[in-house]
Amino acid sequence: MSAELRTISIPTRKVPANLLTARRKRHGSAYVCIVCSLPMPQPKFMCHVIEGGSSALHVEDEDRYRPDGGDMCFLPLGSDCLRLHPELKPYAHKVQPGTIG
Numbered sequence: 330m331s332a333e334l335r336t337i338s339i340p341t342r343k344v345p346a347n348l349l350t351a352r353r354k355r356h357g358s359a360y361v362c363i364v365c366s367l368p369m370p371q372p373k374f375m376c377h378v379i380e381g382g383s384s385a386l387h388v389e390d391e392d393r394y395r396p397d398g399g400d401m402c403f404l405p406l407g408s409d410c411l412r413l414h415p416e417l418k419p420y421a422h423k424v425q426p427g428t429i430g
C-alpha cells in the first residue's frame with residue numbers, strides 16, 4: 330500500500346479588479362495564476378492542480394499520482410504568490426526557460 334499523496338489547498342488572493350482588467354487587456358486570460366488569477370504569459374512556476382482545481386500535488390508525489398477526473402494538469406503559479414505563500418514551495422515545479430509558449 331502506498332501512503333497518501335501529499336496535497337495542499339490552493340489559497341486565493343484578491344487583486345484589485347482594475348489591475349486584473351489591465352493585465353487581461355495586455356496578456357489575455359488563457360493562462361492565469363492559480364492563486365490570484367492574474368494572467369501569467371510566462372510563468373516561472375507551475376503547480377500540478379488536482380481535485381478539480383482545489384488542491385496542488387506535492388512535487389515528490391508526481392510519480393505516484395494516477396490521473397482522475399479532477400486532474401487539471403499544470404497551471405501557472407506567480408512568483409509573487411509563491412513568495413506570499415511559502416507553504417506552496419514543495420508543490421511548485423520550476424519552469425525551465427523556453428519550455429512554454
Ligand SMILES: [Zn+2]
Pocket residue numbers: 362363364365366367406407408409410
Ligand atoms: Zn498570483
